[in-house]
Amino acid sequence: MRFIDEFRDSDLVLNIAEGIRKRSARNIVLMEVCGGHTMAVHKFGLHDFLPETVRLISGPGCPVCVSGTGFIDQAVRLAGIPGTVITTYGDLIRVPGSDSSLEQESAKGADVRIVYSVMDALEIARQNPDNMIVFLGIGFETTAPATAAGILKAKEEGISNFKVLCSHKLMPPVMTALIDDGVKIDGYIAPGHVSAITGSEMYRPIVEKYRLGVVISGFEPVDILQSVYMLVSAFEDYEPKLQIQYTRVVKPEGNKVAQELMHAVFEPGDDWWRGLGMIPASGMKIRPEFAAFDAEKYFHLGVPENHEPAGCICGEILKGLKIPKDCPLFATACTPAKPIGACMVSAEGSCAAFYKYRKTENDG
Amino acid sequence: MMAKTIRLHHGSGGLLMQELIRDLFLRYFDNPGLRSLTDSAILPLNSAQIAFTTDSFVVDPLFFPGGDIGKLAVCGTVNDLAVSGAVPLFLSAAFIIEEGLSMDDLETIVKSMAKEASKAGVSIVTGDTKVVPKGKGDKLFINTAGIGKIEKKYAGISHGLKTKPGDLVLINGTIGDHGMTVMNARGNFHFSSSLESDCGSLNKFIQKILHNSEGVRFMRDATRGGLAAVLCEFAEKSGYGIEIDERTVPVKEEVNGMCELLGFDPLHVANEGKVVMVVEKKYVEEVLCIMKRQNQGKKSAVIGRIVEDHKKKVKLRTVSGGSRWIDLPAGEQLPRIC
Incomplete structure (x- = not known):
């Protein structure tokens, strides 16, 4: 497959791995922030190619994982209201809340539907004017512009039976919060698709204030190993840098249209991350002028109560x-x-x- | 401990379904015929042996490129018999029809069953019809059961007891065609694609191999849960390890592309016309040749081998040269958010 196979080529992979081996002298710990990177590292067995000096650890970049129990509890509560249809991205339905998950609610008879885009949820709202359609807005800067576009479209068309339960999150605050929290890493493999929207400059403070290398990486084996190589090289030279490996997708200025959509609809607010707790200004809240589409306000849900399951680390x-x-x-x-x-x-x-x-x- | 309610994932051919079978059905129904949990029960009947199996079909939509629920209902049961080494002979067909189903659709489906049955050389000899009120079923469910006769020398194939390290693993073509075709036919993605389901009866294909070579030591059709489920179950059952080379597993570009977009693994996507065979090494060329000469085996390939190491585990050598373990899917694959 074009644009895929070239980035999985085993000779190229071996070449880069050899380069990393030669370049890496000091122990280095790199965090791949994004869940897509974690998945690719395991799927392609990339640990096999890294020398003992290079350790990869997985960060908080799986949006499903970091959604708080309180958010799931709210969604479960809404699912129980007759006439309400919950629309969600697929892998959220199994996430356990305090006592239940959307999958369990669906088995009990709640109307929970998997959608592939917020536009599918809007279409359900158009076709079912007597039902209240709630879209679960999760994800980072990658999916937030789409949710914003959905809300703007609903406003434009006057679709009043469409609400968003919003748990969109911002990436840079958590990346700095981790370091402030004492996490010992020497560099970030930064998310490719988030950065396609935001551009690269938002990571600049991490490089300048914390002296950590940041490389924005693609998701294929060659991408990830090349990013590791770039981080290792800068580390060996004691010159942490902000670099883009994923140049075929990410531009320094990002996607301006998507950024404008996001800023038009959302404003930063404190948000709860599962496992990490409250992080200031790390969430995207629906602006007051779009309150009519905010499920939290419409259903008077109040502040979600978050807690961690016993024994879970x-x-x-x-x-x-x-x-x-x-x-x-x-x-x-x-x-x-x-x-x-x-x-x-x-x-x-x-x-x-x-x-x-x-x-x-x-x-x- | 079993779940309190049945969830959709209990039916997806993965871990949850295995638990349900073991902790509920087997607990109450336990007997020697059922215990081996093979595709068909192999039952002694005087001097002969018969293979007996049943399967229910609940596909949405009823019609999809390459087939329909009727064709699937015939070839699914035929294949369960065929991979047990049996010659399928008789089928039953039971219909649970939702009030309001169009008669034209039903006729098209029944015609398609007749056509596939004749192609496979089986007769549909008994049946049942129930109609449920609108909203109490999803258009049409079909159950088929099948009986086949089995020559004694093939009776052990479904158990794979003769398998040894060094044997090779073969498959008769590209994986994931059926699952991705049906998923696309639901109309959620609007992918334009020429992809067709591989659904088809494999009994004649398999018989030709069995009659012309002694090399086959185990067979199973890869349906729900995909190639991964067959491999994991066989590794667990045989006690050996399996090594698969991802580069040799045939996957159509379209299937790969759709899987990439949705975050699916083609190894876990359903097939309806694929058989996985474990073949003794010295017979591999012979078996591969017989497979490739037939229409259903043109893209056949050796994809891996049985090994002494990592017992009960399936290891995949990835396209990029790394390695990873393959596991039974926990349930239905869910599209990833990003």
């Missing part, structure tokens, strides 16, 4: 302080079929990726 895993097999629940009480922590729920979560691709008798 998702927080430390999301911070890169521990790995899944450090968790007593991992692969015993908590499995992809019966997830307890959010990292096990989404295919992009660290625990799910670890369970799916690395599980052997030895790995536990």
